[in-house]
Amino acid sequence: MNSRNFSQVGRSVPRIDGPAKVKGEAIYTDDMVLPRMAYGKIKRSPYAHALIKKIDYSKALALPGVLAVITGEEAPNKWGIVPQTANEVALAVHKVRFHGEGVAAVAAIDEETAEAALNLIEVEYEPLPVLLDPFASMKRAKEVRIHEEAPDNILHQAEQLFGDPDKAFAGCAYILEKEFHTSYVNHAFLEPHTSLASYDPQSGQLQLWSSTQVPHYLHRQLSIVLEMPMNRIRVTVPAVGGGFGGKGEASSADFCAALLSRKTGRPVRVTYERSEVFATNKGRHPCHMKMKIGLDKDGYIQAVDFDNTLDGGAYAGWGIVVMFYTASMIHLPYRVPNARARVRRVYTNKPTCGAMRGLGGVQPRYAMECMLDELAEMIGVSPYELKMKNAVESGYRSVSNLHVPHTEFKKCLQTVVDKSGYLEKHGKLPFGKGIGLAGGYYISGTAYTLYLSYKPHTTVLIRLDTEGGVTLHCAAADIGQGCNTVMAQMAAEALGVRYEDVHVVSGDTELGTFDLGSFASRLTYASGAAIKEAAKQINDKLFEVAAGMLGCRADQLEVKNCRFYSTFEPDKTIPWEKVVDVYTNTVGTLTGIGHFSPPRLKGIDLSRGARVQGANIGHSPTFGFSAQVIEVDVDVETGKVRVVKVTEAGDCGQAVNPMSVEGQVEGSIMFTLGQALYEEMKMDADGRMLNPSLHDYKVPTAMELPEIDSTIVESYDPTAPFGVKESGEGPVQPTIPAIANAVYDAIGVRFTELPITPEKVLKALKEKKEKEKQ
Amino acid sequence: MYLNHFEYYAPRTAGEAFELVGRLGDQAKVLAGGTDLMLILKEKLIKPQYLIDINGVKEFQGIAYAAGKGAVIGAATKISEVEHSAIIRDKYFALYQAAGELGSVQVRAMATIGGNSCHASPAAETPTPLVTLRARVVIKSAAGERQLPLEDFILGNRKTVLGVGEILTGFILPEPAPRSASRYAYIGLRNAMEIDAVNMAVNLVLEDDGRTIKDLRLVMGSVAPRPLISAEVPAILVGQEFGSELVGKAAAAAAGEARPISDIRASAEYRREMVAVLARRLLQEAFDAAREV
Known part of the structure; x- marks a missing residue:
């Protein structure tokens, strides 16, 4: 074949x-109505960090139409997508760690009664100091501890060392060191989390319909929280209105629907409001990164030193995985012979961060692609030349043991540069107009199940x-x-x-037969x-x-x-x-x-605990690649950045459905363009979200859609079934740095903090003018 | 997100509507497009006992124009009708522009021009050009009718002069002066679906020489609790020949007059700066357009 x-x-x-x-x-979970179905709602904390002293729900229970109320103590088993760090509960037990955390849930004969019942639940809190910044969180850990088991308010920290970066830097002709900060963004999928549970008291069987991307992992978590064997639980996924990683783990809606159904013996549906989607988040980790890149006199990368502090929010979630991904992502798509990464994922009193399309790649990619752009300028060559010179080729094995069986990354770079006229335009456009280039890649599958099984x-x-x-x-x-x-x-x-x-x-x-998700x-x-x-x-x-x-x-x-x-x-x-x-x-x-089963790599033996640095996170059977050239117009009076055109070329191996690939690419670009320019969850000093609606959390509209010229480059991975690779997360990677590089080309300012808002652009332009006067 | 329970009335005639608002008093809210009202009901900011849906009252709807006299726009006219009206586009360009920027296509199909003024949000789109175009509002009740300039109708954030028993039924727009043009623009993060950080409209009338400014009105939105009519910009420009130096001076004066606040959408400093940018741009656009008339 x-x-x-x-x-x-x-x-x-x-x-x-x-x-x-x-x-x-199409039938989504919230469209489903079962006979005798009840409606569930979750009571949420008005504090970002507080002890729960008392919950009195007698008045709620007395309200006609209310069928049951549950609190966290009824299902205290900890769940988590990564079993080693599982620290979430269905509803808070003794303590809340973010504003909007669930403290109780109600089932009632209709939604209106359920909502009214929430107001009758009396919760007594003892507020604790709120930590919203990861650096403050680490600094004040002795005085304020978010989790008992994390005395320094750090979920996990690690150092990876490959080769001898210090020695390599000593011999470098060009060294650049910079800091980058990415923002707190949410997936903004259209369909809020919804879960419908139907527990049959006679058979002891539970069926759950859920808007999830991971029926299997949800299945496992339900088994843990409900203390029921997996073979008594069936998870079904109706039509899903987007996930982008945000439905890549269970939600409280799943647990509350299931627990309330078991308690009432009736089907119970829980559907989140948009504000609850924001309150429970699991979006992209804000990263505070320091990166140092050294090149030899000919422009070849000799070493990368990466330091990353991830703002994780209240719970573990996918955190440790995202953390190791950010470390892993510096090893491709350019050859890096020596590398060090120091990474830590810190708890704060914010809704938890988790998996989001292109997870762990987007942040370091932003830093690296912008820095290579700047390094090219230092050397006096085109960024294209520098990136082509360092781009990996088929058969490459990184110092971190990532094996790239096949790549057309260079062809991607070539294609976008040729089609966009990058070389004719870069550095030559009038003030306010700019063009930027960036590359990227992503994994096509992982090496291991999260619970470390070889199945x-x-x-x-x-x-x-x-x-x-x-x-x-x-x-x-x-x-x-x-x-x-x-x-x-x-x-x-x-x-x-x-x-x-x-x-x-x-x-x-x-x-269906088994699938991880x-x-x-x-x-x-x-x-x-x-x-x-x-x-x-x-x-x-x-x-x-x-x-x-x-x-x-x-x-x-x-x-x-x-x-x-x-x-x-x-x-x-x-x-x-x-x-x-x-x-x-x-x-x-x-x-x-x-x-x-993914191909195994030598040197890893889970039974003896022997593993490569970083628990093999980032290893994949193959990798997809993308390059983008983005053209922007900057209104130098208002500071507004308008993305005018995106030229993309991707290596997704053999495209199974080219039309679908185009959709993924265009979706990826718009998804990430929003994070580059508009999107940001904002909080007040108490940790209350200021914009928990799609009114104030600004995703790009059709009016922001640039012209997109995408190319599926001729590619076939001979090691892959049908020659395929991924296409849904690679094209996410280059968008932010390509925009940032284009903005630099337009106005001569390098933005190292997201999003690049009009106010920031205007301020930077003023500072630049002041500097030029001196 | 459930609404409180209310009684719903759907009068078919203006008389029925006036009777209902008179009888039910401040326990009632008038429902026009509902695009703002439903949101504040869901947020439980208000809990009216009665809703009076005026969508069935034909007398409150539609756009009528008489050459030389001007236009009358019914308060319950949908924003989409304003947006797609040839006469509004031809005669009251700033209003046409603002109507096209309000919310989304779906919202514009429901929202009404009267509702936009009655809701009296400082960031509202249409009051800014309406005030610029010297719109007068028609307020009716069972007892009779009164008219006043829109700037006197809106008192502040969500406050109007509307009394118990009264309904805003329409806007009267005077015939545009010869050699005049109006323009509208806003500042927001995106190019659609924005709550404006700043908006502005300019109406500019030229003398026969096509260079001297005979009359001018510049109104700012979202930088004060209600539409802010610039006093200084006309003082600087009226009677003068249009020129970039004077325009720069006028723009700076407008920025000085603005009283913006800092909020989630923009800082006060940024808003103030944008007032100057919009003023410069709109004065130029309106001038260019007025020369073409």
Whole structure:
């Protein structure tokens, strides 16, 4: 199957889920109503840091229509996406650590009664000092401790050392050292968290419908919090209105719906308000970074020294993973022979930070790509020349042991520079107009499960018979990224049928076979590998039957376009359905099952605790790459930055669905453009969020959409199933630094703090003018 | 986010509406587009006992224009109708621009021009050009009618002169002077869906020479509790030939007059600076446009 002569893979087909969504007919969790369903609501803390002295919910319980009230003490088991650092609870126990943390939950016959009941719950708090800044948090740790088990208010800190950066810096001809600060941003997905739980007291079975990207991890966390075996819980994922990492772990909505359903014996649905989405956050970590890059006299990178303080908010979440990713991300897409990273993830009394599209990459990428731009200027060469000189090539292995089996990164850089006219424009545009270049990459899947098991990450079951045709089972979650469509395309390719013929059963832990979840840009690669294996089992059986029917040998057959035919005698051919019919009539339903496990790297032995630095975070079977040239107009009177044009070129390996890739790329650019220029969660001194609505939290609108010229560069990773790589997180990486570099080209100011707002631009222009006068 | 319980009335005629507002008094709120009202009801900022939906009252809707006399815009006219009216675009360009910037397409289809003034948000879009264009409001009740300039109608943040039993029923816009033009602009982070950090409208009338300013009105929004009519800009420019030096002086004067605050959207300093930028730009645009008329 390593032929590139595909018919179903590489086809721009409409999304399977597209028509229902466009017509407004897709069923999201909040659309679902079950008989006797009750409505759940969560009472939230008005303090960012306080002890809970007393909760009295007798008045709420007495309100007609209220069915049950729960508090944290009823389900105190700690959960967390990373089991080693699990420190969250369904509802706060004894203490709240951020403004808006849940302290109690109500189930009532309707939403209005539930809301009224919340106001009747009396909570007595003893306010504690509020720590909102990670540096203040570390400094005041002796006096104010957010978690008992973290005496220094640090979740985790680490140092990684590869080679000898100090020695390397000593020999460098050019050294640049700078600080960068990124902002506190949220995913702003359209659909708020929603969860509907139905517990059956007779059977002891719980079914939960949830807007989640990780049905499996949610399944595990429910088992822990509810103290129920996993095989008594079924998680189903209806249509999901976006996740971007924010639904990459369980939410209180899931636990409260489940606990209230178990308590009342009725189905209970909990849907967040937008303010609750912001209050529970799990968005991107603000990073306070120091980076030092050294080049030799010819412009080759010799060393990188990286120091990062991550503002993690109140709980652990994905924190330790994000922290190690930021350390790992300095090793690509340029050759770095010596590197050191010192990283720490600090607790503050803010809604917790977590996973967000391109996690851990966006922040260091911003720093590195801006610094390489500046270093190019120091040397007197084009940033393009410097980046091309240092760009990695296929087969590269970083000092941190990241192996890049295949890359077309240089082709990405070349393409955007050629198509945008970067070299003709850079440094030559009139004041206020600028052009910037940046590169980036991301992983295509991870090396290990978070709970350190060697089990396969994805299992695909393909079922085939006359009656049902081809049905693909996998508990993967299509959260809008399009995995159902590409799984159908890859299965069709492998079986020699059309993608329209494949039914996909996904997003359900009972009907689907195992999958880890939608994160780390892993699904196309992982499911592709499992599909190939499952399809081979099916083809082996069908080939034998077809061979018998055609009077030739099975190993001389091929299947394509719904026909079997002999490779030697093309007139020996038979329709695929006929063979399936014969197989079904004689043997019955045919199944094939395939598993995907990431390739293991030497030097890691979980049983002995031996692992490479950073617990192997950042390791991936392959990597996707992207380069962008961005053109901006800066209004030098108002300070407003307008992104005019984005030229993008990406290496996503073989594009399974090019139209879908284009959507991912355009979405990635807009997603990140917002963080570069507009988005920021703001808090007052008490930790209360000032803009917890899409009214005041400003995501870009259609009016901010620049012209986007994207290219899928010719690429095929021979080590990957169907040659594929990721495309949903790589194109996120270059956008911020490309904008920052373009703003520098336009007005001569380098912004090292996000977002780049009009007020900051105007202030910087004034300071520049003052300096020039002196 | 549940509303308090209220009784809902949907009068079909102006008479019925006046009777209801008179009878129900300050326990009632008038529902026009609802794009602001529903939000403050959800936030429980107010808890009216009654809502009087005036969307069914035809007399409160529509745009009428008589050459030489001017236009009358019904208070319950949708912003989208104002935005797409050829006559508004032709005669009252600043209002056309402001209507096109209010909220989103969906909001404009619901929101009304009267509601925008009655809600009296300091950052509102349409009061700024309406005051600039010397709009008078028509206030009616069962007892009768009164008219006053819009600047006297809006008292401050969410405060108007509207008394118990009264409804704002329309705006009267005078016929634009010959050789005049109006322009509107705002400052906000994005190019749509903004709560303006600053907005401004200018109406400029030229003498027959096409250079001398005969009359001028500049109004600022979002930099004071209500639309702020510049006194200094006309004092500097009226009777003078248009020129960049004078415009610069006028812009600085406008910035001096502004009384902005710092909030989540912008700092006071930035707002003040933007007043000068908008004044410079709008004066130039309005001047260029007036020469074309």
